Amino acid sequence: METRKIEIPVMSELFARGEKPEYLLWVGCAGAYDDRYKKVVRAFVKILEYLNISYAVLGKEETCNGDPARRAGNEMLFQMQALQVIDILNRYEVKKILTICPHCYNVFKNEYPDLGGHYEVVNYIQFLNKCIEERKLKPGKEAFKDSRITYHDPCYLGRANEVYEEPREVLRSVNADFREMKRNRSFALCCGAGGGQMFKEAEKGTKEIFIERTEEALETGASVIATACPFCMTMITDGLKYKGREQEIKNLDIAEIIAQSLGL
Amino acid sequence: MTGQIIFILALLVTFGVFYYTVSRIAALFRLTKPAFPVKDFGKRFSMMLKVAFGQSKILRRPVVGFLHALVFWGFCIILLGSIEMVIDGVSGTEKSLRFLGPVHDFIMAAGDIFALLVLVSVVVFLTRRLFLKIKRFEGIEMKKKSHIDAIVSLSLILFLMITLLGMNAGYIKHAELTGEKIHGVYPVSAILAGLLSGSNAEHFWLLHRISWWSHILTIFFFANYLPYSKHFHVFMSIPNVFLSRLEPLGKLANMESVTREVKLMLYPEVATSSSDQEAAPGRFGVKDVEDVTWKNYLDSLSCTECGRCTSVCPANLTGKKLSPRKIMMDLRARMKEKGPEMVRKGRDYNDWKSLLRDYISEEELWACTTCNACARECPVNINHPSLIIDMRRYLVMEEGSAPGQLKAMFSNIENNGAPWQYSPEDRLNWAKDLEININ
Numbered sequence: 027m028e029t030r031k032i033e034i035p036v037m038s039e040l041f042a043r044g045e046k047p048e049y050l051l052w053v054g055c056a057g058a059y060d061d062r063y064k065k066v067v068r069a070f071v072k073i074l075e076y077l078n079i080s081y082a083v084l085g086k087e088e089t090c091n092g093d094p095a096r097r098a099g100n101e102m103l104f105q106m107q108a109l110q111v112i113d114i115l116n117r118y119e120v121k122k123i124l125t126i127c128p129h130c131y132n133v134f135k136n137e138y139p140d141l142g143g144h145y146e147v148v149n150y151i152q153f154l155n156k157c158i159e160e161r162k163l164k165p166g167k168e169a170f171k172d173s174r175i176t177y178h179d180p181c182y183l184g185r186a187n188e189v190y191e192e193p194r195e196v197l198r199s200v201n202a203d204f205r206e207m208k209r210n211r212s213f214a215l216c217c218g219a220g221g222g223q224m225f226k227e228a229e230k231g232t233k234e235i236f237i238e239r240t241e242e243a244l245e246t247g248a249s250v251i252a253t254a255c256p257f258c259m260t261m262i263t264d265g266l267k268y269k270g271r272e273q274e275i276k277n278l279d280i281a282e283i284i285a286q287s288l289g290l
Numbered sequence: 291m292t293g294q295i296i297f298i299l300a301l302l303v304t305f306g307v308f309y310y311t312v313s314r315i316a317a318l319f320r321l322t323k324p325a326f327p328v329k330d331f332g333k334r335f336s337m338m339l340k341v342a343f344g345q346s347k348i349l350r351r352p353v354v355g356f357l358h359a360l361v362f363w364g365f366c367i368i369l370l371g372s373i374e375m376v377i378d379g380v381s382g383t384e385k386s387l388r389f390l391g392p393v394h395d396f397i398m399a400a401g402d403i404f405a406l407l408v409l410v411s412v413v414v415f416l417t418r419r420l421f422l423k424i425k426r427f428e429g430i431e432m433k434k435k436s437h438i439d440a441i442v443s444l445s446l447i448l449f450l451m452i453t454l455l456g457m458n459a460g461y462i463k464h465a466e467l468t469g470e471k472i473h474g475v476y477p478v479s480a481i482l483a484g485l486l487s488g489s490n491a492e493h494f495w496l497l498h499r500i501s502w503w504s505h506i507l508t509i510f511f512f513a514n515y516l517p518y519s520k521h522f523h524v525f526m527s528i529p530n531v532f533l534s535r536l537e538p539l540g541k542l543a544n545m546e547s548v549t550r551e552v553k554l555m556l557y558p559e560v561a562t563s564s565s566d567q568e569a570a571p572g573r574f575g576v577k578d579v580e581d582v583t584w585k586n587y588l589d590s591l592s593c594t595e596c597g598r599c600t601s602v603c604p605a606n607l608t609g610k611k612l613s614p615r616k617i618m619m620d621l622r623a624r625m626k627e628k629g630p631e632m633v634r635k636g637r638d639y640n641d642w643k644s645l646l647r648d649y650i651s652e653e654e655l656w657a658c659t660t661c662n663a664c665a666r667e668c669p670v671n672i673n674h675p676s677l678i679i680d681m682r683r684y685l686v687m688e689e690g691s692a693p694g695q696l697k698a699m700f701s702n703i704e705n706n707g708a709p710w711q712y713s714p715e716d717r718l719n720w721a722k723d724l725e726i727n728i729n
Contacts, residue, residue: 027727027728028727028728029725029726029727029728030725030726030728031724031725032721032724032725032726034718034721034724036718053717053720055708055709055710057720058708058712058716058717058718058719058720059708059710059712059716059717064719064720067720068720068721068724071721071724072724072726075726076726083718083721085717085718086714086715086717086718088707088717089707089708089714090703090707090708090709092703094699094703094709095699095700095703096542096679097542097660097679098682098686098692098696098699098700099575099679099681099682099683099684099685099686099687099692100683100686100687100692100700101545101548101574101575101683101686101687102548102551102552102687103700103703103704105545105548105549105552106552106555106556107703107707109552109553109556110556132538132540132541136537136538136540136541137541137542137544140544141544141549181659181660181661181662181663182540185539185540185661185662185663185665185666186538186539186540186541186662187538187540188538212666213350213602215602215604215607215663216604216659216661216663218604218608218659219659220659220660220661221658221659221660221661221675222660222696222699223659224709225695225696225698225699225709226656226693226695226696226699227693227695228608228610228657229605229610229611229612229653229656229657230609230610230611230653231605231608231609231610231657232608232609233608233609234608235604235605235607235608235659238604238607238608239604289727290726290727
């Protein structure tokens with residue numbers, strides 16, 4: 027099998043050459059620093075390359091868009107980050123932002139306009155679904171044909187922005203046995219990491235939320251738990267480890283499932 | 291004539307007490323802050339039709355939801371009949387709306403059928419409350435008072451339905467015995483009348499009158515009991531749905547006062563000129579009732595303590611202290627405690643207590659994952675997370691108080707532009723040695 031090296035296009039370099047990519051790919055802090063989630067970004071970038079999409083990343087100029095600070099009550103810090111990010115995005119005349127993390131998606135789409143940042147914001151799941159609908163992307167039917175997949179709705183894609191069907195459409199395209207969890211779509215249970223919880227210990231209780239949710243996912247008998255958010259991935263993967271099931275059951279991001287089905 | 295005078299007096303007392311209550315509540319609303327401008331009336335009407343009149347969110351629990359929908363729809367139709375009763379009571383007439391012909395027949399028939407449906411639903415609700423242990427009705431915020439309040443409200447509705455059917459059945463039986471014309475159609479009461487034995491028309495007229503008076507006086511009492519009860523949602527839910535936040539649940543409101551400050555810091559040359567005139571910013575976030583918006587307070591008055599929010603809250607489900615229902619009940623209770631004093635003694639009134647800590651603990655606030663399950667579930671579109679975040683905003687920006695790990699997250703963002711302690715130099719490490727298979 028032949029391989030081709032991917033050079034990630036960086037906005038400042040393209041801009042210096044007078045090129046303007048169609049999309050700014052917002053990698054997000056988890057995509058940049060979380061070892062597990064880096065793989066998700068790599069998988070998604072492979073799909074972008076496979077589709078010959080015109081995109082670039084901010085690279086070292088990217089900085090936190092402030093979402094975790096805002097959810098944790100630090101509005102001052104959020105707005106300072108947001109105004110800086112808007113400055114950078116406007117400098118590169120960004121029109122379309124492609125996000126992976128649903129928290130970043132939510133904050134760009136719903137909250138940046140209040141601070142003067144107006145962009146067309148597309149979440150990668152919507153992007154993948156559109157490419158499949160337009161038949162530009164034809165996921166492979168072999169890689170997951172013997173798998174049972176369940177999907178955990180991230181709160182910030184689901185309830186927060188009502189993106190429920192697109193991830194399911196994408197997952198159905200890989201020819202797997204798709205099973206819903208008992209609580210799904212608008213009824214889905216949070217993984218426990220939203221609202222700043224990702225960065226702190228949970229308050230005292232009788233159970234960890236991620237264990238409750240992982241148990242529900244396990245009830246489906248799925249061999250793959252699909253997620254679409256870096257925080258959810260951390261929580262569900264931890265849940266699988268806690269239950270001692272991480273060897274037999276995989277927690278994959280939807281981008282990884284599509285990339286794998288295509289043999290990228 | 292005596293009846294008319296008594297009726298008009300009762301009506302005046304009802305309106306008088308109601309006016310007093312409403313003016314008191316209006317004064318409390320004047321203590322609150324602006325939320326958002328109310329526009330997009332088209333969207334608001336369709337939201338009201340769907341969520342309030344269509345009962346779309348309560349039907350997310352189909353069985354109990356349907357029973358509630360029957361009570362709601364019954365309430366709407368029976369209310370029309372009550373208007374006729376008020377006209378009759380004031381003017382001393384009988385079935386004054388009968389000139390509406392088939393419309394009147396329809397209102398009477400629908401009211402009569404719904405009276406039975408509501409009665410059955412309320413009996414189911416009372417059974418659930420009294421004899422079944424429903425988890426949703428329990429919780430630290432559910433004191434004895436809440437339970438009694440629920441039982442009283444349900445019992446009053448039950449009594450209203452019994453008297454409505456008694457009134458209709460007496461009316462029909464009396465008409466049958468005297469050969470008088472029946473105005474309106476009463477399918478359920480016609481059956482009930484058939485079950486009644488006796489030939490003295492006067493007795494049935496008495497049954498009709500006693501039921502009529504009991505029914506209308508109970509309505510008068512109920513209308514004035516509701517504002518002091520958790521059951522105030524009877525009045526508040528439709529306006530609350532109409533005045534819903536229309537934005538996606540994920541969106542938090544921007545704090546303009548903070549934007550001014552931040553712009554002053556980042557672009558001092560641009561910002562100074564315009565911000566000179568601005569008054570010193572008030573308190574950031576919510577500490578007590580004077581900091582909440584009118585929408586927060588309206589939410590709290592619309593809450594009927596059904597507990598659907600708490601029953602889906604991931605924090606509550608896993609034993610944490612947070613209960614979204616409690617947040618709303620606390621706001622309402624605190625406003626009831628402090629609001630009237632503020633109205634009387636001025637906005638500076640201080641009782642050395644506050645919504646934060648004396649009612650809602652930091653532990654509760656920090657347990658929220660902002661997953662919005664509570665807001666998604668609330669049948670009357672209450673938004674709990676926005677208030678929780680506003681209280682976090684107070685804690686962080688006014689007191690510098692937050693769990694240590696969150697403070698560390700803040701300083702990571704400040705120092706290296708990421709919530710974790712990594713260097714911006716490493717931001718592209720993920721892109722190293724990336725290859726794609728070419729098939």
